[in-house]
Amino acid sequence: MEDARVQGASPLVECFHVRKTFEQGKDALRDVCLQVGRGELVFVVGPTGAGKTTLCRCLLGLEPVSQGCIFIGDAHLRRLGRAELCAERRRMGFVSPDFKLVGWRTVVENIGMPLRAAGRSNAFITERLSQVLAFVGLTGKMDAACCSLTEGERRRVCIARAIAGDPAVLIADEPTADLDGKTAREVMDLLGEICLRGAAMIVATHDASLPSCIPGGRVAVLRGGVCRESSPPTPRARRGAAE
Amino acid sequence: MKDRIDFLVLRVVEDVRLNWPAITGGILAGALCMVLIGGVFLTSWSLRRAFPGWLLDGGAAAYVLPGVSLERQNELAAEIAGWPEIDSVRIVSAEEAWRRLQRNFDDWKDVFRGFPNSPLPASIEARFKPSASDWTAKEPVLNKMRRLPEIEEVAPEGDIYAPLGSFLSVVRWARAGMLVLAALALASIVFSVMGQAVAARRDELAAYHCVGATRAFIGAPYYVEGVLQGAASALVAFCVLFAVIVAAGISHSSPLNILLSWRLSDSLLLFGWLLGWGIGLGCLGAWFALRRIFG
Numbered sequence: 001m002e003d004a005r006v007q008g009a010s011p012l013v014e015c016f017h018v019r020k021t022f023e024q025g026k027d028a029l030r031d032v033c034l035q036v037g038r039g040e041l042v043f044v045v046g047p048t049g050a051g052k053t054t055l056c057r058c059l060l061g062l063e064p065v066s067q068g069c070i071f072i073g074d075a076h077l078r079r080l081g082r083a084e085l086c087a088e089r090r091r092m093g094f095v096s097p098d099f100k101l102v103g104w105r106t107v108v109e110n111i112g113m114p115l116r117a118a119g120r121s122n123a124f125i126t127e128r129l130s131q132v133l134a135f136v137g138l139t140g141k142m143d144a145a146c147c148s149l150t151e152g153e154r155r156r157v158c159i160a161r162a163i164a165g166d167p168a169v170l171i172a173d174e175p176t177a178d179l180d181g182k183t184a185r186e187v188m189d190l191l192g193e194i195c196l197r198g199a200a201m202i203v204a205t206h207d208a209s210l211p212s213c214i215p216g217g218r219v220a221v222l223r224g225g226v227c228r229e230s231s232p233p234t235p236r237a238r239r240g241a242a243e
Numbered sequence: 244m245k246d247r248i249d250f251l252v253l254r255v256v257e258d259v260r261l262n263w264p265a266i267t268g269g270i271l272a273g274a275l276c277m278v279l280i281g282g283v284f285l286t287s288w289s290l291r292r293a294f295p296g297w298l299l300d301g302g303a304a305a306y307v308l309p310g311v312s313l314e315r316q317n318e319l320a321a322e323i324a325g326w327p328e329i330d331s332v333r334i335v336s337a338e339e340a341w342r343r344l345q346r347n348f349d350d351w352k353d354v355f356r357g358f359p360n361s362p363l364p365a366s367i368e369a370r371f372k373p374s375a376s377d378w379t380a381k382e383p384v385l386n387k388m389r390r391l392p393e394i395e396e397v398a399p400e401g402d403i404y405a406p407l408g409s410f411l412s413v414v415r416w417a418r419a420g421m422l423v424l425a426a427l428a429l430a431s432i433v434f435s436v437m438g439q440a441v442a443a444r445r446d447e448l449a450a451y452h453c454v455g456a457t458r459a460f461i462g463a464p465y466y467v468e469g470v471l472q473g474a475a476s477a478l479v480a481f482c483v484l485f486a487v488i489v490a491a492g493i494s495h496s497s498p499l500n501i502l503l504s505w506r507l508s509d510s511l512l513l514f515g516w517l518l519g520w521g522i523g524l525g526c527l528g529a530w531f532a533l534r535r536i537f538g
Contacts, residue, residue, distance in 0.1 A: 062453070082458065089455030102447045110450075117456035122246045161454065 011035040012073055012200040013059065013169055019067035020054055020225075028054040030225035032068070036200045038168070041192070043211040044204045046222035052204035053097065055222065056173040059202065060094055061085045072169060090118050093162030093199075095172035099154050103147035107138055107157050110146055114165040128164060136160040136190060152183035159187065163194055170194060170201045176210060188213040254464040255471075262440045266472060269436035273476030273521070274483070276429040281484045281517050283418045283425075288509070290411060302370040303385055303399045304335075309364060311393045319393060320367050328375035328384045333368045337361040364395065426524055429476065433469050433528025441465060441532050448536065458537065465529045473525025477517040485510060 013036040020029040028051045036042045046052050057063040059070060061077050070077045075088050093114075094100075101110050108129050115125045133139045136156040141149065146157060155175065162170055172191060176184035192214040195201045203210070203217075211219050220227050259266060305323070307316055316334050324332040335343075341361035345352060369388070375381060381399060388397045441448065451461050488510075 060453070086455045086457045089453075092455075094453055096453065100446070100450045100453050102450055105447070113450060113456075114454035116250060117451055117454050117460055119247055122249075165454070 011037045011071075013202065014071040015055075015059070015068065016070075017068040018055075018058060018065050018070060020051070020058055020063060021066045027225050029058065029065075029227075032222070032225070032227045034202075034220060034227060036169075036202055038200055039195065039198045041195045041201045041203065041214060041217035043217050043219045044202060044222050044227065045208055045211065045219055046204075046206065046227075048206055050206075050222045051225045051227075052206070052222055053173055055227070056094070056171050056202070056204050059169075059171055060092060061089055086117075090114060090165055091168050093165065093167035093170040095155075095158050095162045095170070095175050097174040097177055099146075099158050101146045101154060101157060101161075104145055106143050106145055107133070107149070107160075108142045110157055111160045111164050113161060118165060128166075132160045132164050135163070135193075151178055152180075152186070155179060155183070155187050156190070159190055159194075163199075167199060170199045172201065172203045174205055175203060176205065176207065184210075185213060251463055251467065255467050258440055258444070258464055258468060262436070262443065265436045265439050266468070269432050269472055270475045270479065272432045273429050273472060274479035276425045276432065277476050277480030277517050277521060278483050279425040280422060280429075280520055281480050281513060283421050284513060284516055285484065285488070287414065287418050288513075290414060302368055303381070303388065303397055304366045304368050305388045305391070305394045306364045306366045306396045306398070308393050308395045311365070315393060316365060316367065319391060322391075323367060323369055323388065326384060326387070328371055328380060330370045330372040332370075335366045335368055337363050337365045340364075340366060367394075426520065429473070429521070429524045430528045430531070433472055433525050434531045436472065437465050437469055437529045437532035438535060440468065441536050445536065452537075458533075461537075462529070462533045465533055466526060469525035469527075469529030469532075470522050471525070473521030473523070473528075474518060475521075476525075477514070477521030480521075481514045481517050484513065 013034065015032050015034040018029055018032040019027065021027050032051075032055060034042065034044070044052055044055060054063060058065050058077075059072070061080070065078060072088055072092065075084070077085065077088065080088060111129055111132060112125050115128060120128075129142075130139075133142055136159055138153065138156055138160065141153060146154060149157065159172075159175070162172070170191075175187055175191060179187060188210065191201065191203065195214070195217075204222075211217050305319075307319070311319075313334075320332045320334050323329055338361050340363040341358075344363065345355050348355075371381060371384070375384065385397050385399055388394055448461055
């Protein structure tokens with residue numbers, strides 16, 4: 001497959017001096033600046049407790065940021081209403097570290113969730129599910145309950161659900177956690193392929209060796225809630241910094 | 244759109260199948276509350292019909308002798324209105340008195356049809372000022388009225404019903420209190436049942452939340468269930484109350500029969516009333532349950 005990554009294109013995901021302070025007064029994120037363009041892959045690497053999951057949740061709009069701003073495309077997440085935020089979330093895919101799958105539901109029911117939430121027709125859902133299942137290699141398991149799958153298969157279901165809605169942005173939080181080396185490699189190959197198709201991808205991981213699995217990805221180190229990327233700030237970044 | 248509705252129905256059916264013991268219990272417990280609400284409705288409805296407001300006003304009606312001209316009636320009214328204890332005076336013609344009687348005793352309309360003209364006399368209705376509302380202040384005024392030459396009889400309207408008036412006032416307050424209690428109980432029951440259903444599906448709801456489902460999408464099946472539960476409770480309660488009405492109407496003697504004389508339109512009104520309460524409180528319970536999960 002042709003490398004579709006477009007380095008330097010206008011960023012799809014932009015974080016400007018993002019700070020997240022929880023009610024207890026603990027700063028999970030202190031100063032995070034990050035830009036990810038279409039077809040770009042950024043690894044956010046940091047030890048456990050560095051704030052990777054919080055950053056992912058902030059990017060998804062599941063947690064409001066305390067300071068700074070996050071843009072997904074042209075949408076300023078802090079300024080979106082509840083319904084607009086849901087619509088924006090439907091444009092993103094999320095691979096959760098704890099899967100967030102419904103164990104007693106079948107593979108197709110789990111993967112179809114974002115499509116159901118988006119109000120897609122049954123015909124569209126059926127067609128899309130067959131494509132996605134073939135892509136992640138789970139066609140034979142489509143009617144299996146998720147609780148009967150292996151960890152690797154569940155991770156694949158999670159990835160399949162994340163890409164079912166054909167998202168412009170894919171956020172994967174610890175996608176290889178608890179997986180053996182071979183399965184982790186398979187999952188990363190899958191993510192690399194998704195990125196080649198043009199999605200902006202952020203992979204949060206504690207495993208510093210993971211970026212070497214997919215060549216061409218940028219690495220941003222998150223430590224103590226501080227994370228900066230090296231690319232020069234855009235005009236919007238300067239505006240964001242001023243807010 | 245059809246696919247969306249199908250999916251909503253599927254989610255509701257799935258949830259009911261999973262949670263049917265709690266839902267059945269909720270419907271029955273809710274029906275008990277609704278019986279209480281409906282019982283309050285029935286009592287106040289029957290009392291209002293048996294003792295209309297004009298009986299309890301506490302005024303006096305001075306019945307005019309037959310053949311007294313309208314002019315003279317006006318003069319008499321003006322004279323009575325001039326007394327310091329009187330607040331207001333109104334002339335009630337024989338025809339108006341007849342119409343009023345027919346309206347208040349609608350069940351006896353077949354009896355009324357036998358009269359070609361009003362058999363009732365015209366009257367002058369007087370309302371007392373609050374300062375003259377007790378019997379010791381009223382009595383001299385009533386005697387003064389009786390002494391007027393064209394007045395045949397004076398009837399102090401409210402006195403017989405004065406104790407009843409205070410009883411009805413107590414009933415009114417009790418009714419309000421019971422309605423609030425029963426409504427809270429029903430909303431709590433729906434809240435508990437829905438809360439259980441929502442908690443059982445917490446993982447699924449969290450997953451839907453992550454993939455961008457709106458609150459309306461996530462909550463729709465629970466609102467539908469809340470409405471269905473409230474409506475089912477209302478239906479059960481209506482059946483129980485209707486059975487009570489029918490049984491009481493057949494087995495009791497005349498006075499209670501008058502109190503419980505029930506028409507089809509009254510039954511529909513009762514059912515509508517219960518249904519409205521059931522649906523409203525069902526929605527409220529579901530809303531609370533979802534709010535507890537999503538904040």
